[in-house]
Amino acid sequence: xxxxxxxxxxxxxxxxxILLFFGVLFLVMLVYYNYRRRQTxxxxxxxxxxxxxxxxLARLEMQEQAFTHISEEIHDNVGQLLSLAKxxxxxxxxxxxxxHETIAAAKDNVARAIRDLRNLxxxxxxxxxxxxxxxxxxxxxxxxxxxxxxxxxxxxxxxxQRNIPEDKQLILFRIIQECLQNCLKHAEATFxxxxxxxxxxxxxxxxxxxxxxxxxxxxxxxxxxxxxxQNIRNRARLTGGSGIISSAPGEGTTVTVMMPYD
Amino acid sequence: xxIAWYQYFEIFSLLCALFCLRGLxxxxxxxxIPILVLDNVSEFxxxxxxxxxxxxxxxxxxxxxxxxxxxxxxLFSILLNLRPLQKRNYFIAAFFLEVLVLxxxxxxxxxxxxxxxxxxxxxxxYIILSCLALARLTIGKxxxxxxxxxxxxxxxxxxxxxxxxxxxxxxxxxYIKLHHIEIHHKVLYFAVMPxxxxxxxxxxxxxxxxCRMQMSK
Numbered sequence: 001x002x003x004x005x006x007x008x009x010x011x012x013x014x015x016x017x018i019l020l021f022f023g024v025l026f027l028v029m030l031v032y033y034n035y036r037r038r039q040t041x042x043x044x045x046x047x048x049x050x051x052x053x054x055x056x057l058a059r060l061e062m063q064e065q066a067f068t069h070i071s072e073e074i075h076d077n078v079g080q081l082l083s084l085a086k087x088x089x090x091x092x093x094x095x096x097x098x099x100h101e102t103i104a105a106a107k108d109n110v111a112r113a114i115r116d117l118r119n120l121x122x123x124x125x126x127x128x129x130x131x132x133x134x135x136x137x138x139x140x141x142x143x144x145x146x147x148x149x150x151x152x153x154x155x156x157x158x159x160x161q162r163n164i165p166e167d168k169q170l171i172l173f174r175i176i177q178e179c180l181q182n183c184l185k186h187a188e189a190t191f192x193x194x195x196x197x198x199x200x201x202x203x204x205x206x207x208x209x210x211x212x213x214x215x216x217x218x219x220x221x222x223x224x225x226x227x228x229x230q231n232i233r234n235r236a237r238l239t240g241g242s243g244i245i246s247s248a249p250g251e252g253t254t255v256t257v258m259m260p261y262d
Numbered sequence: 263x264x265i266a267w268y269q270y271f272e273i274f275s276l277l278c279a280l281f282c283l284r285g286l287x288x289x290x291x292x293x294x295i296p297i298l299v300l301d302n303v304s305e306f307x308x309x310x311x312x313x314x315x316x317x318x319x320x321x322x323x324x325x326x327x328x329x330x331x332x333x334x335x336x337l338f339s340i341l342l343n344l345r346p347l348q349k350r351n352y353f354i355a356a357f358f359l360e361v362l363v364l365x366x367x368x369x370x371x372x373x374x375x376x377x378x379x380x381x382x383x384x385x386x387x388y389i390i391l392s393c394l395a396l397a398r399l400t401i402g403k404x405x406x407x408x409x410x411x412x413x414x415x416x417x418x419x420x421x422x423x424x425x426x427x428x429x430x431x432x433x434x435x436x437y438i439k440l441h442h443i444e445i446h447h448k449v450l451y452f453a454v455m456p457x458x459x460x461x462x463x464x465x466x467x468x469x470x471x472x473c474r475m476q477m478s479k
Contacts, residue, residue: 009443009450012434016454019426026393027419030400034409 051238058238061231062174066124069181073120081113119144123177126170134169135161135196138176142194151183152191159198162261168239172205172259175235175243178228179207179255187211187253202241207255213247220245232257263310268456271463272302278467285473289413290340294466297333300326320376324367327377331363331384332356334421338388341395341414343402359387376435385429392422411476413469420465427458 088106092099122128123144129137135157142153164172176194183189189211197204220229229245232255236243241259276298279286286292304326311319335356344352366380367373396418400409409415431451437443438450445453 005441005443008437008441009445012430012438012443012450013445016427016430019430020423023423023426027396027422030396030415031409034400038408 054234055238058171058231058235065174065178069177070120070124073116077116078113078120081109081116085109085113126166129169129173130166133161134164134172137169137173138194138196141173141177141180142192145180145184151180151189153180153194154192155194155196157196157198161196161198162203164203164259164261168259171235171239172203172257175232175255175257176205176207178232178235179209182228182253183209183211187213189252202258202260205257205259208252209254210252213249213251213253215249216245216247263313265306266309266456268459268463269302269305269309271460271467272298272305275463275466275470276302278470282470282474285413285475285477286470288477289473291337291413291417291473293333293337293340294417294470297330297337298466300330300333304330321373324373324377324380327380327384328360328363328367331360334384334388335359337417338391338395341418342391342398359383376432378433378435381432381435382429385425385432388421388425389429392418392425396422411472413472413476416465416469416472420462420469424458424462427454431455 085106088102088109092102123141128140132140135155139155142155145151146153180192183192187209189209192207192209195204195206195208197206216229232245233243236257236259239257239259240262241257244256244258245253246256247253276295279295279298283292283295286294304322307314307322308319308326311322316322339349339352339356342348342352362383363377363380366377371377371379396415399412399414399418431438431454435451443450
């Protein structure tokens with residue numbers, strides 16, 4: 001009888017412990033689930049903070065580039081035209097007979113300087129991009145560069161255009177500007193095509209030039225122009241998309257940016 | 263008149279509840295006070311039943327089960343954080359549960375026999391409800407807060423573990439008594455239940471202090 005009782009006692013105690021074990025296991029699983037969820041929230045927060053920081057850095061850097069661009073434009077273009085106009089006007093002596101030809105040339109230079117300044121202001125003003133939309137703004141930028149005579153820019157668009165948030169439009173515009181600047185400064189290109197393809201869920205922008213090309217891997221690892229390429233990639237990432245730079249010596253360069261609409 | 267050692271944990275828990283009353287109110291857990299008062303009174307009577315010239319203390323625990331069931335079911339309605347329609351259905355189900363406990367008390371096992379059926383039914387209901395409340399609390403919880411800092415988690419967890427022990431021991435109470443099922447020369451029930459009680463009321467006390475701490479944060 002006592003053996004039987006011992007067996008029963010053991011069974012009851014075993015059942016009790018097993019059930020308690022399952023109870024505790026359930027509680028531990030809940031605590032672990034809660035812990036993992038909190039970890040995910042913290043990670044998401046960190047990622048968002050990192051993204052915000054990157055966004056801020058990119059903005060600062062875009063601002064810095066804009067200032068450099070203004071400075072270069074004023075110094076190399078507007079400044080030169082106005083200096084030339086000044087020289088032309090200075091060459092006309094007070095006692096000399098009126099040299100209509102020189103005055104007309106000086107007037108022409110001043111007018112060109114004013115037009116260049118206006119174009120520069122347009123290309124920098126973000127409101128311009130907002131009102132026109134990305135395609136139109138890029139087309140105008142292309143026309144501005146084409147008028148300068150060193151580079152021929154064509155813009156094409158496939159598919160029906162979609163609405164893109166203003167921030168993304170601005171980032172995309174600056175990426176294209178960076179590409180065009182690279183064409184002017186480094187690529188020795190004569191023709192650039194900017195192609196917009198509007199897919200159902202994302203936009204593809206392809207900037208292709210017929211320049212001298214380069215080795216992207218080597219450039220990305222090295223010099224300051226590598227930094228510019230890295231910036232293109234980083235900015236594309238900021239829009240939630242990606243930037244691919246493909247090039248080879250003598251074969252031109254293609255920059256492809258994929259960007260989701262939202 | 264005597265007081266068992268685990269009853270000090272009960273008394274301490276009641277005092278904690280009164281001390282942290284504002285915190286309990288903030289979590290709508292004021293119902294814990296009548297539950298603890300009932301626990302203390304019934305445990306006191308249960309330990310000193312011979313003063314009332316009773317043969318055993320079953321009547322006391324049967325009445326405790328009758329009275330505590332609606333209080334605990336109300337507590338679960340708060341812990342489950344039910345929506346209005348769910349609440350209505352829950353209270354209908356709770357009413358029928360109480361009717362079953364009453365039926366067992368008056369007609370099936372009677373007031374002088376330990377109500378094992380009602381106990382099994384109630385303890386298994388508590389296990390299910392506390393599991394549901396815990397799951398709901400964890401899934402619906404504000405992402406930043408740790409669940410261990412939530413007093414409702416502590417209370418639910420303690421009820422879950424205590425109900426598992428109670429369901430087994432009180433469900434087989436008659437068998438244990440009849441066959442003198444012992445562990446270390448102590449009836450199994452008396453060997454395990456005091457420890458379970460001490461753990462339960464310590465858990466409650468921690469939960470009450472958590473209520474107070476979360477309030478002052």
